[in-house]
Amino acid sequence: MPDPVPVVLLARLALDRTEQRKALGAICSWTRCVVVCATAASSERERWSSTRTVRHELLGAPPGQAERAQRRRRLLAAMGTVDEGTYPPGYLEQLDAGWPG
Amino acid sequence: MAGLIVLKASVAIAALSVHDVHHPAASAALASIQEGDEPVLAATTRIEILVGPQRAGGSALQSASDFLSGCATIPVTAALADAAAVLKAGHAALSVPGAVALAVADAISADSVWTFDHRWTGVDPRVTIPTGGSLGN
Numbered sequence: 077m078p079d080p081v082p083v084v085l086l087a088r089l090a091l092d093r094t095e096q097r098k099a100l101g102a103i104c105s106w107t108r109c110v111v112v113c114a115t116a117a118s119s120e121r122e123r124w125s126s127t128r129t130v131r132h133e134l135l136g137a138p139p140g141q142a143e144r145a146q147r148r149r150r151l152l153a154a155m156g157t158v159d160e161g162t163y164p165p166g167y168l169e170q171l172d173a174g175w176p177g
Numbered sequence: 178m179a180g181l182i183v184l185k186a187s188v189a190i191a192a193l194s195v196h197d198v199h200h201p202a203a204s205a206a207l208a209s210i211q212e213g214d215e216p217v218l219a220a221t222t223r224i225e226i227l228v229g230p231q232r233a234g235g236s237a238l239q240s241a242s243d244f245l246s247g248c249a250t251i252p253v254t255a256a257l258a259d260a261a262a263v264l265k266a267g268h269a270a271l272s273v274p275g276a277v278a279l280a281v282a283d284a285i286s287a288d289s290v291w292t293f294d295h296r297w298t299g300v301d302p303r304v305t306i307p308t309g310g311s312l313g314n
Contacts, residue, residue, distance in 0.1 A: 156200060168186055
């Protein structure tokens with residue numbers, strides 16, 4: 077038996093049973109792998125009960141003062157340096173249109 | 178003091194683009210960030226900021242990278258995605274990246290959320306529309 081191989085399911089595949097049957101059948105016939113469905117483990121849910129723990133885990137160790145100052149300088153220096161063509165009018169709306177709501 | 182500040186893409190893009198109508202307000206707000214404050218992005222917000230510069234390449238991409246280096250980026254975990262789905266289900270006006278950003282704000286106990294989207298002001302009391310003056314809770 078081969079080792080399980082994690083497979084990422086996009087939304088359509090995760091929700092549509094017809095597509096699931098077609099795709100999972102193809103996956104298994106090609107690779108004989110085991111599909112692992114990612115779910116929020118109970119241990120992960122428990123971690124959210126401690127806000128401080130989550131805050132540290134998500135943000136990581138805070139940068140040192142010198143590094144923080146350097147990052148801040150780069151951020152401030154970047155402001156106003158991008159031309160109009162990079163972010164044309166309606167840019168964010170066009171991106172969000174790819175996430176049907 | 179603002180503390181942890183979650184930035185939505187509208188603020189970052191306005192700060193980067195001198196042609197954006199909100200550029201003065203975004204620039205002034207970010208310039209007012211204090212030593213102990215930290216701008217934070219959801220990973221999905223980072224995507225929104227980077228798509229345009231990736232298309233443009235060159236100096237635009239370098240500028241966006243420099244800007245992003247000044248922000249902490251929060252990965253989207255399964256629990257964060259679950260929380261974002263709850264928010265999105267309750268607020269139809271929220272985009273998916275918007276819901277993720279608000280879920281990040283909850284997860285890290287952010288002090289404020291900066292956006293230029295006025296629809297957010299009724300969703301979370303921490304939402305702030307930069308105006309160029311002093312910001313924070």
